[in-house]
Amino acid sequence: AQSVSQHNHHVILSEAASLELGCNYSYGGTVNLFWYVQYPGQHLQLLLKYFSGDPLVKGIKGFEAEFIKSKFSFNLRKPSVQWSDTAEYFCAVKRNGGSQGNLIFGKGTKLSVKP
Amino acid sequence: NAGVMQNPRHLVRRRGQEARLRCSPMKGHSHVYWYRQLPEEGLKFMVYLQKENIIDESGMPKERFSAEFPKEGPSILRIQQVVRGDSAAYFCASSPTSRSYNEQFFGPGTRLTVL
Numbered sequence: 001a002q003s004v005s006q007h008n009h010h011v012i013l014s015e016a017a018s019l020e021l022g023c024n025y026s027y028g029g030t031v032n033l034f035w036y037v038q039y040p041g042q043h044l045q046l047l048l049k050y051f052s053g054d055p056l057v058k059g060i061k062g063f064e065a066e067f068i069k070s071k072f073s074f075n076l077r078k079p080s081v082q083w084s085d086t087a088e089y090f091c092a093v094k095r096n097g098g099s100q101g102n103l104i105f106g107k108g109t110k111l112s113v114k115p
Numbered sequence: 116n117a118g119v120m121q122n123p124r125h126l127v128r129r130r131g132q133e134a135r136l137r138c139s140p141m142k143g144h145s146h147v148y149w150y151r152q153l154p155e156e157g158l159k160f161m162v163y164l165q166k167e168n169i170i171d172e173s174g175m176p177k178e179r180f181s182a183e184f185p186k187e188g189p190s191i192l193r194i195q196q197v198v199r200g201d202s203a204a205y206f207c208a209s210s211p212t213s214r215s216y217n218e219q220f221f222g223p224g225t226r227l228t229v230l
Binding site: 004006034036042043044045046049090092102103104105106107108 | 118119148150155156157158159160163171174206218219221222223224
């Protein structure tokens with residue numbers, strides 16, 4: 001069965017520190033990849049997505065992610081975090097093609113940024 | 116353009132009662148997805164619907180759960196004879212098509228508490 005693994009359950013950083021959140025998936029076919037963010041009390045919002053082309057994807061709020069096909073990974077990065085980045089981050093995978101429309105989510109990583 | 120609407124935001128039911136969760140997709144979106152989030156877990160896919168059709172219900176429990184998306188009106192997720200284990204956040208998402216690269220837009224969720 002397909003699965004998505006997020007390596008860190010809870011990450012605590014100080015402001016201005018660099019961030020990297022790991023995401024690995026277990027599907028061998030062509031996939032589309034997403035990172036969603038859930039700020040406290042809010043609904044999920046898309047940070048960025050990859051579906052083809054340049055494996056380095058830039059998203060909103062200074063986030064970026066790199067798709068490494070050989071490693072089945074799609075890690076999220078930000079060079080310098082802010083207190084307002086405190087949120088829960090979810091990696092998700094969707095199979096390309098077929099009739100399946102659903103996203104497969106990782107368990108999420110909680111990021112706490114200390115001011 | 117209003118986002119995905121869900122109501123109620125919070126729902127409390129006693130064991131054995133029925134829960135009805137509603138989702139109005141974004142304007143122009145005809146694809147609806149329901150996900151469930153248990154505490155400390157990521158979102159798990161339940162069901163994918165288009166207008167008047169269930170496309171994929173592979174994530175839906177076989178008993179007590181049903182979903183519909185009528186020609187007119189919101190999508191409904193119905194849970195009959197609720198049990199404590201049904202307590203969770205239920206999220207609805209919509210997209211304009213089922214193409215893999217399409218982002219799914221999420222609603223704020225309904226938090227169901229079963230007493």
